[in-house]
Amino acid sequence: xxATAHQIEADALQVEIYRRMTPARRxxxxxxxxxxxxxxxxxxLRQSHPHFTAExxxxxxxxxxxxxxx
Numbered sequence: 001x002x003a004t005a006h007q008i009e010a011d012a013l014q015v016e017i018y019r020r021m022t023p024a025r026r027x028x029x030x031x032x033x034x035x036x037x038x039x040x041x042x043x044x045l046r047q048s049h050p051h052f053t054a055e056x057x058x059x060x061x062x063x064x065x066x067x068x069x070x
Contacts (some may be wrong), residue, residue: 038065 019024038061045057
């Protein structure tokens with residue numbers, strides 16, 4: 001899929017915003033995104049496997065992250 005001019009401009013702006021952030025702020029964002037991803041996976045597991053305990057969900061989230069491919 002080809003990027004539109006708007007998408008290219010938005011991407012460039014986003015890169016500039018990240019470049020202006022301190023390393024500490026970028027780290028905070030990364031940690032927050034990781035936490036959010038875990039929460040979303042946990043929520044999905046609660047819905048699809050209501051019989052799972054909190055520990056079973058935690059282990060499954062960890063397993064999925066460990067086996068994820070980029």
